[in-house]
Amino acid sequence: ANDCLVLKEQWIRAKYERQEFMADGKTTSPPGNREGFLWKRGRDNAQFLRRKFVLLAKEGLLKYYTKEEGKGPKAVISIKDLNATFETEKIGNPHGLQITYRREGHVRNLFVYHESGKEIVDWFNALRAARLQYLKTAFPELPES
Numbered sequence: 001a002n003d004c005l006v007l008k009e010q011w012i013r014a015k016y017e018r019q020e021f022m023a024d025g026k027t028t029s030p031p032g033n034r035e036g037f038l039w040k041r042g043r044d045n046a047q048f049l050r051r052k053f054v055l056l057a058k059e060g061l062l063k064y065y066t067k068e069e070g071k072g073p074k075a076v077i078s079i080k081d082l083n084a085t086f087e088t089e090k091i092g093n094p095h096g097l098q099i100t101y102r103r104e105g106h107v108r109n110l111f112v113y114h115e116s117g118k119e120i121v122d123w124f125n126a127l128r129a130a131r132l133q134y135l136k137t138a139f140p141e142l143p144e145s
Contacts, residue, residue, distance in 0.1 A: 004086040006095050010121040032057050034126045036119065040064065041091065041111040048113070053123075057130040062099070064110070077101045079134045084127040087111070095120040099127070 014020040034055040039048040052065040054073075062082060063073040078101070087098040093113040097120055100109050114120040135142070 004088065006088070006117040007086060007121060007124075010117050013118065032126075034123065036114075036123070038097075038112040038114050038120075038123065039093075051112075053112075055123075055126055055130060057126070057133060060130065060134050062127070062130075077103075079127075079130050080138065082127065082131060084124050086124065097124055 034053075034057075036053060037050050038053050040051040041048050049066075051074075054063045054065075055061075056063070057079070060079040062077045062079065064075055065071070066074045077099075081102040083100045085098050085100070086096065088094050088096045090096065090098060091111045091113055095115065095117050096111065096113045098109055098111055100107060102108070112120075112123075114123070
């Protein structure tokens, strides 16, 4: 009953509309790079601004930019310190995602959302898959289950 509604909705759409689980259906791409725009809540105010996010799974990095062109990233976050959870109430959007990471001994949070439920679920899955890949590489002796 407490399942995230956007996750439930997108699973149903993946199964019945997009037929992603069918033998001849479309397959989703393996964990890897991802790039796109998310709405990010500002640190000093509650205003959401459109920001470019880039996931470099092989390098184990998530970057986000305040400017579309030119300057370097506003933040570079290591996948090893990152977690992503759906937080619709904290963010005030049914497609809200909280990205938590450690920096300089402090826990930092990014609150983001996307208008599309599929897009935010794809970001969630990409972040979690990149983290899992990091853990498998860093701790190869751990069992799969």
